[in-house]
Amino acid sequence: MTLYGGQGDPARTLALLWRAHSPEAAAEQATGRRTGRTAPGPKQGLTVDAIIEAAIGLADTDGMERLSMRAVGERLGASAMALYTYVPSKRELVDLMYDHAHADLSHAYPRDGGLRPAVLAWADDLWNCYLRHPWLLQVSYARPVLGPHEQAVLESLLAVLHPADLPARRLRPTVSALFHLVRGAAQTAAEGRAAAAATGTSDQQWWTERSALLARLAPDFAQRFPHSTHLAGSSTDTDYDPVRQARQALDGGLRLLLDGLEQVTG
Amino acid sequence: MTLYGGQGDPARTLALLWRAHSPEAAAEQATGRRTGRTAPGPKQGLTVDAIIEAAIGLADTDGMERLSMRAVGERLGASAMALYTYVPSKRELVDLMYDHAHADLSHAYPRDGGLRPAVLAWADDLWNCYLRHPWLLQVSYARPVLGPHEQAVLESLLAVLHPADLPARRLRPTVSALFHLVRGAAQTAAEGRAAAAATGTSDQQWWTERSALLARLAPDFAQRFPHSTHLAGSSTDTDYDPVRQARQALDGGLRLLLDGLEQVTG
DNA sequence: CGGATCACTTTACGGCATACGGAGATGATG
DNA sequence: CATCATCTCCGTATGCCGTAAAGTGATCCG
Known part of the structure; x- marks a missing residue:
């Protein structure tokens, strides 16, 4: 919680x-x-x-x-x-x-080379901080009591986004979305890692056991949830590492967002 | 937490x-x-x-x-x-x-009219559920124990996204990002609402008190955090409602993401 | 030195999840 | 019908928690 x-x-x-x-x-x-x-x-x-x-x-x-x-x-x-x-x-x-x-954050992000690499560097920095201190993700970030280091994270993101010269009504959702993506992905990663460590079973083992159980309890799963079933089936079977998976999701999400942003900034 | x-x-x-x-x-x-x-x-x-x-x-x-x-x-x-x-x-x-x-979710989203309205309807449905049951946001969603109703939320999002015919490596990050955005925004909204209810002071009052305090404790705030200061100053002074603000952030974030998605799907 | 003032400890309180054992209800069995 | 196993539910107890209150002893000022 x-x-x-x-x-x-x-x-x-x-x-x-x-x-x-x-x-x-x-x-x-x-x-x-x-x-x-x-x-x-x-x-x-x-x-x-x-x-x-x-x-x-x-x-x-x-x-x-x-x-x-x-x-x-x-x-x-x-x-x-x-x-x-x-x-x-x-x-x-x-x-x-x-x-x-x-x-922990470095606040050192590439200044040349445009928005994309700088935003990715910022996100990576924050992601690493969250994985180092996963309990951060259990403290709500909607809290409005801001300290200097927290503030510095926002400030450096704003500095990174500054060249895009977005109006406030665009900038605010962009900033929120970036924070939400990084936090969400990091939480998934941290929790998957913690679960693996706690149970002692490998991720793959864990998944196969879980799905066997589910297949027995809900035999109609595939009919009720065809899209979910299809998506689960299309996984790269070699990669069950939850941290890497979450990181891929983060990178993909950031890419979408930045694509959208570039459309705005031209 | x-x-x-x-x-x-x-x-x-x-x-x-x-x-x-x-x-x-x-x-x-x-x-x-x-x-x-x-x-x-x-x-x-x-x-x-x-x-x-x-x-x-x-x-x-x-x-x-x-x-x-x-x-x-x-x-x-x-x-x-x-x-x-x-x-x-x-x-x-x-x-x-x-x-x-x-x-609580209705799972009834417009089928014609393309991706955008359907995704927005899905997000709105989930957002309302979170605001009705804000404690949901205190339960980690990275948990891998999935029940039928939880599963149905994912399933209906996948159904909505199905016409776009994304490959799994694109679909997965998109789904994650959408969940993270809705959850993050709803958490901000719910918490702001709760804080206002708990303290009894209006949102505007609260903010002015807080910034007065901050100005005294960190007189160099504006120099250290110029971008943050500028962004805070450019707020629409009429609208301190945290729920509405968070909702605007959500809509903006979704828009960016969907813009990015349309670029992929063509 | 005497007394005020502070950091820190001990103890205590009410609340929590939950282990354990007992009380009483119920159905199956003789 | 009597017995007994089995089940639900409760009372109590244990060991946590945050923190209030009161006690202990060090330290500085006068």
């Missing part, structure tokens, strides 16, 4: 998200409204960044469903409650993780 | 999914391997369908995060544990809900 982010206190979340990027704000944030004095009490033993990175590491290896405040704390040699000094709640932590993971 | 389905016992799940559609299999399923005899013990007070419908009703009104076995049981005047006689676990229940909700 999708975990919804961006629902904590927006001021606090935004402050944390943009914290490192405007130094005086960060200092102000760290010390509250006291300025020039050091606070009593023990020094902080953790940092927000350490927490974010521990949480991301945990999600990368164990998956989002294993991400708990206790587990993150343990990874840092602290209790679950220790994190609450740094982060208002788990929701905000997920928002911070989400933004931070997008720092 | 996305809730992953399709991870229970596949045989059991598939049997439940296809149960109603092959009567003798359903009977066999109900009585185990005993045939022709009635079982001792009290009669069952519930049905799988009643449970599925109660669960869907709950998810529709209260959202996926409020869906619990206890709550579903309560809605049926039973305990949480009573459900486990009918359904192996919550995961399977979600799979069943997912499939059942897709029974």
